[in-house]
Amino acid sequence: MKHEHTELCAQLQSELPDYLDGEARAEICRAIETHLADCDDCRVVVDTLKKTITLYRNAPCEDVPQDVHARLVRVLSLVSTNDERINE
Numbered sequence: 001m002k003h004e005h006t007e008l009c010a011q012l013q014s015e016l017p018d019y020l021d022g023e024a025r026a027e028i029c030r031a032i033e034t035h036l037a038d039c040d041d042c043r044v045v046v047d048t049l050k051k052t053i054t055l056y057r058n059a060p061c062e063d064v065p066q067d068v069h070a071r072l073v074r075v076l077s078l079v080s081t082n083d084e085r086i087n088e
C-alpha cells in the first residue's frame with residue numbers, strides 16, 4: 001500500500017510544474033488536488049514549488065521560461081530522492 005502511494009506521489013509530482021503553470025489537463029488538476037488533501041509529502045512539494053515560482057515571477061528581470069522549468073524539475077528530483085531515502 002505504501003509503495004503504491006509513493007508511486008502515485010511520484011507520478012503526480014511529475015505533473016506539478018504543468019499544474020502550477022495552469023497547463024495541466026483538468027483531470028490531472030483534479031487528481032492532484034484530491035491527492036494533496038491527504039498527502040502531507042506532496043503538499044510540501046507544492047508549497048516549495050509555489051514559493052520558487054513566486055520568487056521567479058517577482059524577480060526584476062524575467063528569466064527564460066525553460067530555465068525556470070529546468071529548475072523546477074531539479075527541485076522535484078531532489079525531493080523525490082529524499083523521499084526514497086526516507087522510505088528505505
Ligand SMILES: [Zn+2]
Pocket residue numbers: 005008009035039040041042
Ligand atoms: Zn503524495
